[in-house]
Structures are given as C-alpha cells and as structure tokens.
Amino acid sequence: MWSKSSSVVVAYVAVISFLVCAYMCGYLTPLFAGMNIHSDYNLCCTALILVLGALAYLMGAGLPAVMITGSLGAFIALSWGQEPLIRYLTLSALLFTIGVYGMTTSRNAVRVLMSIELMLNAVNINLVAFSRYVDPGFVRGQIFAIFILTVAAAEAAVGLAIVLAIYRNAQTVDMEKFNLLKW
Amino acid sequence: MGDLSELATLASKHMETWLFYLVALITVPFAFGVLLDRNIIRAGFLLIGVFGGISALFLLLQAQFLAMAQLMIYAVGITLVVVIALMLTNPRMEEDKSPSIPAQKAPAALVGTLLFIALYMAILSEGWGNNSEALSPDNITIIGYSLLTHYALPFEFASILLLIALVGAVMLAKHDHFNSKADIDEIEEETKEISERNEHVVKV
Structure with missing residues (x-):
C-alpha cells in the first residue's frame, strides 16, 4: 500500500x-x-x-x-x-502558466478549451486587481473584465460547436489525430 | 478608541492576506486537477471549483458585480456547456489512459516555468503607481453608468458579437445531412441493402 x-x-x-x-x-x-x-x-x-x-x-x-x-x-x-497587487498578479501569472501548460499538452480537444478558459480568467484577475489597487476611482479594469467575460462566453460557444462538428466528422476529439491540415 | 480601530484595520489587512492565500491554495490544485484528472467529466466539474475560487478572489478585490457574474456565467453557464460537450464527444465515458501527450510534457513544463519566471520578473520590475485609496462603495453604479455612456459603443459591439456567436455556434453544431462521413456510410449501407433486396425479389 x-x-x-x-x-x-x-x-x-x-x-x-x-x-x-x-x-x-x-x-x-x-x-x-x-x-x-x-x-x-x-x-x-x-x-x-x-x-x-x-x-x-x-x-x-x-x-x-x-x-x-x-x-x-x-x-x-x-x-x-509583497504588496497585495503583486500577490494578485503573481497568482494570475501562475494560473495563466497552468493554462498554457494544459493547452499545449492536453490530448482531449475539450480540455484544451478548458485551459483557454483558465487563461482568460487569469487575465480577468489581473484587470480586477488593477482596478482595485491602481484605479479605484473609475473602475475601468472591471469594465474591461466584463467585456472579456462576454468574449469568453462567445468563444466557449463557438469553440465547443467546432469540437462537436469535428467529432461528428472524425469520430474522435484526440488532438493527435487531427492531421487533416498537415502535409 | 483609536487603538481599537487601528487594531481592527490591522486585523482586516491580515485577514485579507490569509483569505487570499486560502483561496489560492484551493484554486491552484483545482486548476491542476482540471488538466491532469484522468476522468474528463470530473475535470469538467473541477472547473467549477476554479471559477468559484476566482469569484472569491473578485469578492476579496471588492468587485461584487464581477464576482456574481463570474459565478453565473463561468461556474454555471460555461461549465455546463463544457460538461455537455464532454458527454456528447465521449459517450461511453471512457477514462483517458494519459490525459496529456507524453512527448510534449517536458517542453511544455520548461516553457511554462520560464514563462512564469519571466512574468514574475516583469511584474516586480514595474513600479505600479499604487493608489491606496479605498474603492468607492457604489462601484456598481459607476460600472453601469460608464457602460452606458463612455463605453456605449463597445457595449453595443459586445451584443452584436454575442448574437453572431450564437448564430454561428448553432450553424456549426447543426447536423448537416449528407455531409459527414458517417452519414455517407449510412446511406451507402442503406442503398446496398435495398439493392440486395431487389436482387432477391428478382430471383424469386
């Protein structure tokens, strides 16, 4: 054991x-x-x-x-x-790096999309931390984060639809088996 | 009285630090779980933990509106869509033998580590004009006001983008007849069956 x-x-x-x-x-x-x-x-x-x-x-x-x-x-x-802003930025950099690792190594196409969501979220943490510690008067960072949220929702919908279309044609979502565009 | 309030602000400052580290210690393992879990459906549900932790970070940063939007859009909406896509593309709920491609593990880990160190050095080398004033308590009002005045055009563009993405996703995911390989195989099988039956009839 x-x-x-x-x-x-x-x-x-x-x-x-x-x-x-x-x-x-x-x-x-x-x-x-x-x-x-x-x-x-x-x-x-x-x-x-x-x-x-x-x-x-x-x-x-x-x-x-x-x-x-x-x-x-x-x-x-x-x-x-460190200062609070630097703490938040470091955590966001860590999450972004985890997303990069997952995006490049994952075998399943849906997991790649999940890693991309992780990276978008890390960027959101950055923006909200800036709006808290650099620009507390006009919370511009939060507005940017709202737009990123919108684009991320659109990206998730379209990305998953593409994955579904690929699955219907190739019967797999394995990233290593998508070699249609290779020559 | 002054001592007490000083103590309270000190305690709240440390409280924020400890809460930050608590949330970070929960969120980072969840994020790794999303990437490394063999059962991909479970990885999809671990995503809820990551997004919940990030929404807790937003609450710590006093962005209440974004925290709630994060919970509603990410932790519920996008995770639900992802899990449904997982179930549609992996109908037999097979477990991956290895969730990551072995040949890319070492280079990706190296690149990730270097990227993290580079980002950290960049963060430290910059003097952020630190503004210590507190966030105004009615920041939701400020957000709403500026979304409809100064950022009205991007706001409208965002709505158009959402509409286009909605239509595009439906178009992409729609089942096109006679297009995919499986359909063509099915049709060929059917025609073969019909021709065999016809031959049989002719023989009789």
Whole structure:
C-alpha cells in the first residue's frame, strides 16, 4: 500500500513545506547573504523548489503531486511579503502558466478549451486587481473584465460547436489525430 | 478608541492576506486537477471549483458585480456547456489512459516555468503607481453608468458579437445531412441493402 512513489511524494511535500515555513519566518535569509536585493531570495527559493521537484519526479513521484506542491511552494515563496497587487498578479501569472501548460499538452480537444478558459480568467484577475489597487476611482479594469467575460462566453460557444462538428466528422476529439491540415 | 480601530484595520489587512492565500491554495490544485484528472467529466466539474475560487478572489478585490457574474456565467453557464460537450464527444465515458501527450510534457513544463519566471520578473520590475485609496462603495453604479455612456459603443459591439456567436455556434453544431462521413456510410449501407433486396425479389 505504502509504495515508493507515495513516500517520495510525502518527503517532497514535507521538504517544500519546511522550506516555505522557514522562508516565511526569515530563517533562509543568511543562506543568500551574498545578495542584497529582496526579490533574489524569492528566486533562489523558487529555483531550489524546482530542482527538488525535478529530483522527486526522477525518483518516481507522480507528476500531479510534484506539480501542485512545487507550484504552490514557489507561489508562496515569490509572493510572501509583497504588496497585495503583486500577490494578485503573481497568482494570475501562475494560473495563466497552468493554462498554457494544459493547452499545449492536453490530448482531449475539450480540455484544451478548458485551459483557454483558465487563461482568460487569469487575465480577468489581473484587470480586477488593477482596478482595485491602481484605479479605484473609475473602475475601468472591471469594465474591461466584463467585456472579456462576454468574449469568453462567445468563444466557449463557438469553440465547443467546432469540437462537436469535428467529432461528428472524425469520430474522435484526440488532438493527435487531427492531421487533416498537415502535409 | 483609536487603538481599537487601528487594531481592527490591522486585523482586516491580515485577514485579507490569509483569505487570499486560502483561496489560492484551493484554486491552484483545482486548476491542476482540471488538466491532469484522468476522468474528463470530473475535470469538467473541477472547473467549477476554479471559477468559484476566482469569484472569491473578485469578492476579496471588492468587485461584487464581477464576482456574481463570474459565478453565473463561468461556474454555471460555461461549465455546463463544457460538461455537455464532454458527454456528447465521449459517450461511453471512457477514462483517458494519459490525459496529456507524453512527448510534449517536458517542453511544455520548461516553457511554462520560464514563462512564469519571466512574468514574475516583469511584474516586480514595474513600479505600479499604487493608489491606496479605498474603492468607492457604489462601484456598481459607476460600472453601469460608464457602460452606458463612455463605453456605449463597445457595449453595443459586445451584443452584436454575442448574437453572431450564437448564430454561428448553432450553424456549426447543426447536423448537416449528407455531409459527414458517417452519414455517407449510412446511406451507402442503406442503398446496398435495398439493392440486395431487389436482387432477391428478382430471383424469386
């Protein structure tokens, strides 16, 4: 029951949480004493988390667990102690990156559309955060977000109709089998 | 009195931070679940969690109207359409053996990581003219007013776009007769059956 991969995952999660906690309490600062800019600590901690994640993956941990733990740890390390606007922008960048990853790797065409929705939502978070922290008087960011919502609804309808038409013709929604336009 | 109100504002500030991290810790795993879950119908339902978390973020940013619109349009509307499309394109509810294309995993992860780091550096390098004044409590009024005055033209264009998208989606998804391969196969089979029956009749 307690396989090797799950023990690797547990060890990885434990190490990352320890690292993040130590970072949040400021114990890691002496490690990076050579640098004198605050953001570089963040980047060093993130690089450490990424290297540990790659190690855990090579040792046999499952990809989802490594990706979730690594990205959450990197996100907290990068955004902790920053201004609220930068926190929101970092979360939005993370969600956008997740969307890019899903869009390029997904096998199912509908999942690609879901990833695109994720990316549109990340952009919306950006705009609403700007309207809260940069432009609170005239909430222009929220109006832009409303237009993006409209375009996203139209995109979802048309995209899913295209997927249905493709399925009716090719009997599959596998992205690797759509090679009609290849030569 | 002054101390108390100071304490209250401090507490609310920290409260917002903790709530933000709580929502982020829920939303990001849901987003990964959407991409990596083998059961694609479940991935479609996980999308509700992502959109709900983002709507909670909008509430934290005091965009009440957008939070509700997000819940109604994304978490209910678009997710419903996506799940129905999933059921139509995967009628036997098969589980994917691997949800992602193996050859593209490593390059995509590399590109994603680099993109995230680049975006983060860009965010940090910019000095956002931080405006600390609070959002006006009647921001819904401001939104409605500016949508119908300053942004009236884009608003009308959005309605035209929605109409065109509606008609286009119906046209695309409509079942065209004698167009698809399956239909042609069906027709060929039918004609073959009819000709066989005719031969049989002739023989008799």
